[in-house]
Amino acid sequence: MASAKTQPARGMRDFLPADVRKREYVIGVIKSVYERYGFEPLETPAVENIETLMGKYGEEGNQLIFKILKRGEHEKTGEADLALRYDLTVPLARVVAQYQNELPKFFKRYQIQPVWRADRPARGRFREFYQCDVDVLGSKSMVVEAELIAAASDALVALGFNDFTIRVNHRQVLTGMLDQAGVPRDKHNDAVIALDKMDKAGPEGVAKELSERGIVDESAVKLMRFFEGLAGVQKALDLVDLKEASDGRLAYNADVLGRLVEFIGAHEIGASGVDDLRQILQFAKASGADQRIKLDPTLARGLAYYTGAIIEINVKDLAGSLGGGGRYDNLVGMFLGRDVPACGFSLGLERIIVVMSEREMFPAALVSSPADVMVTIWNEDSIGESIVLASELRSRGFRVDVYPEADKMGKQFKYASSRDIPFVAIIGDDERARGEVAIKNMRSGEQRSVSRNNVSELIDGVDLRARVADMRQVGEADDSIKPGA
């Protein structure tokens, strides 16, 4: 037999049962939090017309779109007319433009589906991956930003995260800062890319890159002085012994806001951006999410469609982000010809899973066995009886596996053991003669016989509803499992 390549395509993955359980658990938690915020579900096709996607993500984004060649007689032209969706935001904008009359004035939707990018795979980065998006369309109010931040924050907390940072910036603030520093508009992109590397490359690295990207020294010095000022604030706060770490965060944000006002001054666009940030902090305070927020004037984000606030969530042990989003007030306009204000946020499922696995944050119940009870088969003649017993147990709510062959008892027990099934039911000749069934508790090793009607008495400690409820709870340290188990 010829052995073919069995790996999935590059950057794509198969999900075995344990993987799927983890994924469904995370999706379930996120979904329930999103619904608690009044978001409604939406699904869109994997494939979009290529014009729908092209030009929405910037130059780099265009290259990373998975394109689908024309089919049939046009295939040989090598042209593409369809493409796999690159994110969930642009399809949403299309949907809103298409169904504007059927959707509510303020459309709050969540969408958890895969997207595809022809990117190079890396840790936490795949070519097919799930995004968990929430977006609000129809309002320019910063209440939207604050609520999205609170929802994403709640979702992460519900999954057991407590150390994430929600970085917030604003496209208009970036514009204001760069204008005030005297950076010409056509160099804004270059400057932003350089500034974005502040946390990795440090001030020296950024200064060097600014100069390499053709930002004149005078502008660069103004910018660097500002950011060194911010770093100084952070350093000073680190030295103070605060009661709560979040107090430092709040003090820092207040200070940054003040410095931005000062730096941007009367610059109209910039000042309105700073005002947005002020409001976001104010509204986020009401939900308590402000303690997670860190204003970060170096945050850039690559997607071309953002117009206002930009948001990104980070944890220390992951180079990339756990999620990101922002305001995109004129993306819908590209489809509709009339702007609809919008803002959204996306959590990256794969990255959340990478970090949760490494930190062993998944609840133990997740890796539990595929069944509560396995019914053995005594011999060929008793197969029917085993199936009847399985049906009885299933009707009582147990998850029941029937060993499919009349194998040696040892084999059957070994199989149940290897699958971590907690109870094994046996109806052998003796049991049958007495109208009983033997139940062995595989954890304790104890085995007892009871009449068929009382079987469930011996299968204790198993309650599907309790298990599901347990899974939904925030994972505690001693409630966790080994990754990859």
Added chain:
RNA sequence: GCGGCUAUAGCUCAGUUGGUUAGAGCGCCUGACUGUGGAUCAGGAGGUCGUGGGUUCGAGCCCCACUAGCCGCCCCA
């Protein structure tokens, strides 16, 4: 797209300056155990050393290309 590292049994890895028949642990299968898993013991299966070329009397080892994976850059969820 760029730079570095890696690829040997199902898994984790040894493998000497290039030299007969490539090893270990774990796992798997069989038996000790005619109605019972985990522990122990005995035995067994499983590798064209990622793929393709090259150097050499001889390559798991050296060289080249390709593929896949990891780390960094770029970008991103």
